[in-house]
Amino acid sequence: MTHEQQDSLVSVEETRRVEQFLLREARLLDGECWDAWLHGLSEAIHYWMPGIENRRREDKSGPYRLEHMAFFDDGMRELKRRVARFKQPSAWAENPPTRNVHLISNIEVYAGPAPGEYLAYSCFINVRSRGLDEHHQIAGRREDVLRLEADGLKLLKRKILIPNAMLLCKNINTFL
Amino acid sequence: MDNNKHIPLRTIESTPALGNLDRICDMEEGRLSGKVFWDPAIYEQELEKIFARCWLFVAHESQLPKSGDYLTTSMGEDEVLVVRQKDASIKVFLNACPHRGNKVCFAEAGNARGFICNYHGWSFGADGGRLMGMHESKCYEESQFDKSRHGLREARVASYKGLVFATFASDAPTLEEYLGPMTWYMDVMLDMDEGGSEFLGGCIRSTIECNWKIAAENFVGDILHGGWTHDSAAKAMLGGPVANVGELPESYSVNWNGHGYEFATDVVGNAATLGEKDINKYLHVLRPKVADRLGEFRSRLIGAISSFTVFPNFSFLPGQNTVRIWQPRGPHKIELFTWVIVNKNAPQEIKDKWRRGAMMTFSPTGVFEMDDGENWEYCTKSSRGVVTRYQDLYVGLGMHTRLENSELPGNVFKGQLNECNARAFYQRWKDLLQAPTWADVPDRNGTLR
Numbered sequence: 360m361t362h363e364q365q366d367s368l369v370s371v372e373e374t375r376r377v378e379q380f381l382l383r384e385a386r387l388l389d390g391e392c393w394d395a396w397l398h399g400l401s402e403a404i405h406y407w408m409p410g411i412e413n414r415r416r417e418d419k420s421g422p423y424r425l426e427h428m429a430f431f432d433d434g435m436r437e438l439k440r441r442v443a444r445f446k447q448p449s450a451w452a453e454n455p456p457t458r459n460v461h462l463i464s465n466i467e468v469y470a471g472p473a474p475g476e477y478l479a480y481s482c483f484i485n486v487r488s489r490g491l492d493e494h495h496q497i498a499g500r501r502e503d504v505l506r507l508e509a510d511g512l513k514l515l516k517r518k519i520l521i522p523n524a525m526l527l528c529k530n531i532n533t534f535l
Numbered sequence: 536m537d538n539n540k541h542i543p544l545r546t547i548e549s550t551p552a553l554g555n556l557d558r559i560c561d562m563e564e565g566r567l568s569g570k571v572f573w574d575p576a577i578y579e580q581e582l583e584k585i586f587a588r589c590w591l592f593v594a595h596e597s598q599l600p601k602s603g604d605y606l607t608t609s610m611g612e613d614e615v616l617v618v619r620q621k622d623a624s625i626k627v628f629l630n631a632c633p634h635r636g637n638k639v640c641f642a643e644a645g646n647a648r649g650f651i652c653n654y655h656g657w658s659f660g661a662d663g664g665r666l667m668g669m670h671e672s673k674c675y676e677e678s679q680f681d682k683s684r685h686g687l688r689e690a691r692v693a694s695y696k697g698l699v700f701a702t703f704a705s706d707a708p709t710l711e712e713y714l715g716p717m718t719w720y721m722d723v724m725l726d727m728d729e730g731g732s733e734f735l736g737g738c739i740r741s742t743i744e745c746n747w748k749i750a751a752e753n754f755v756g757d758i759l760h761g762g763w764t765h766d767s768a769a770k771a772m773l774g775g776p777v778a779n780v781g782e783l784p785e786s787y788s789v790n791w792n793g794h795g796y797e798f799a800t801d802v803v804g805n806a807a808t809l810g811e812k813d814i815n816k817y818l819h820v821l822r823p824k825v826a827d828r829l830g831e832f833r834s835r836l837i838g839a840i841s842s843f844t845v846f847p848n849f850s851f852l853p854g855q856n857t858v859r860i861w862q863p864r865g866p867h868k869i870e871l872f873t874w875v876i877v878n879k880n881a882p883q884e885i886k887d888k889w890r891r892g893a894m895m896t897f898s899p900t901g902v903f904e905m906d907d908g909e910n911w912e913y914c915t916k917s918s919r920g921v922v923t924r925y926q927d928l929y930v931g932l933g934m935h936t937r938l939e940n941s942e943l944p945g946n947v948f949k950g951q952l953n954e955c956n957a958r959a960f961y962q963r964w965k966d967l968l969q970a971p972t973w974a975d976v977p978d979r980n981g982t983l984r
Contacts, residue, residue, distance in 0.1 A: 410739045413643040427737030428875060430900045432891050440771045444902045447767035452909035525740035529908035530899045
């Protein structure tokens with residue numbers, strides 16, 4: 360995500376619309392509004408969170424690769440399956456529920472790769488608590504492509520990068 | 536050069552065995568105390584008497600294709616470098632400078648001709664680990680320093696069909712003896728295809744606040760939890776509950792020296808949880824060839840409902856093709872390293888499906904593993920209570936179900952819903968903690984219940 364900025368700005372209204380989309384999405388996730396969250400995704404979604412590799416600067420492999428292991432490398436089918444698990448009464452580990460806060464910041468909105476698409480950069484902090492004393496925090500950067508579709512603005516691509524080469528908690532039982 | 540010969544300090548000073556182990560671990564009766572998951576003194580003994588002695592998994596050969604390729608991992612809490620040598624062999628070195636002990640390599644993987652310590656510039660050849668030089672080397676030369684007596688400490692290394700293991704114990708049995716007849720079963724995953732196996736790229740690491748034994752024991756022989764713990768994941772992935780394991784027509788638990796494998800003979804029971812029809816199809820098409828290669832019986836295990844732990848902390852699931860190591864990090868924490876294993880000759884799209892499927896099911900974001908981590912953490916944490924710690928935990932399921940006349944290798948028990956492998960695991964754990972040397976470790980094969 361170190362693009363040289365030749366990205367072109369879009370109108371204030373469009374920028375506001377994309378920002379509002381990202382902030383609303385965070386609120387939907389915090390409220391476990393899974394179906395509404397899925398509704399904001401394009402059927403063609405690629406939702407990707409690569410594992411981060413702790414390599415030397417001169418190593419051409421880089422810190423992540425498309426063909427390597429990932430926390431998420433999902434299309435709509437996979438995301439729906441994850442949601443289906445959250446909704447099962449037998450998801451024992453979700454009852455009592457995990458309590459989430461998704462903080463979204465550093466939003467930048469530009470024209471996307473194709474007409475009707477937007478490129479949006481943002482940062483997040485996700486805080487999860489379970490039981491009385493569990494507190495897990497993950498921060499990271501996101502690079503999204505959003506697209507205007509027939510029934511509104513949809514998330515088409517998301518790349519999530521966290522700074523950690525090892526997740527310092529047992530799972531990621533939310534979306535980022 | 537044998538880097539291990541010169542300095543007697545390098546022999547680990549053996550601490551006396553703890554006195555109360557028979558009281559807190561009684562596998563004749565199938566009883567265990569939660570103290571084994573909590574006590575820091577027990578953990579220190581485990582590092583010395585288990586992790587510094589056993590053969591531990593360090594890499595798959597496919598991760599290091601070229602000379603100078605390296606990766607870093609750990610053996611117990613000892614950090615190590617695994618390096619492909621010019622002669623194509625693989626060496627394992629302590630990732631610690633013999634000057635002040637600093638790490639000499641901070642990257643998880645790469646290619647290098649050598650490793651230079653950041654502190655005083657001691658540098659070591661990737662090939663052989665010899666000390667090559669250092670910052671202000673003239674001062675050392677003037678004090679008659681003998682470079683040849685210093686190098687990265689080397690472990691014993693041996694491979695089995697692509698899996699590389701290492702140990703720092705000079706008196707340990709050979710890897711072949713260590714794995715014993717369990718290799719017959721490991722072949723189901725490592726040797727089902729003539730091209731052998733490989734790891735896909737990357738490694739996902741996470742931490743779980745649980746004792747390492749709980750995770751290792753889960754894979755050594757606990758499919759019992761599958762139908763209950765993983766009901767939600769099975770319904771999400773398969774649209775229905777986990778197969779009723781108790782009603783499968785033929786299943787077994789086998790163990791040997793603490794290693795264990797529980798398995799059904801249903802061909803694709805594990806693989807099906809990935810929800811990828813093409814993977815099931817790939818296994819079904821491959822199966823007749825596996826039957827030619829490994830026999831009809833083992834061809835029914837290639838993606839079956841099953842799990843495997845090589846004692847102490849290396850585990851895998853055939854079918855889901857997840858391979859993992861439970862790195863101990865104190866009595867109440869593990870680092871979990873996971874990889875995906877595939878047949879080298881499998882089509883690329885099948886490899887990609889396995890990579891995604893393994894992560895979708897068994898990884899920190901996996902719909903199955905989420906429920907495991909939660910259980911394991913609270914099995915550990917509840918043991919902080921002193922009364923809870925001395926509650927008898929029941930590990931007695933399947934007593935008296937050993938099949939005396941089975942033709943299968945190892946200690947064979949009837950059925951997968953059986954805690955015989957957990958008993959064998961904890962028995963081995965106790966035997967190692969009590970044995971002053973490898974020669975003192977008793978042979979329990981054929982006598983376990």
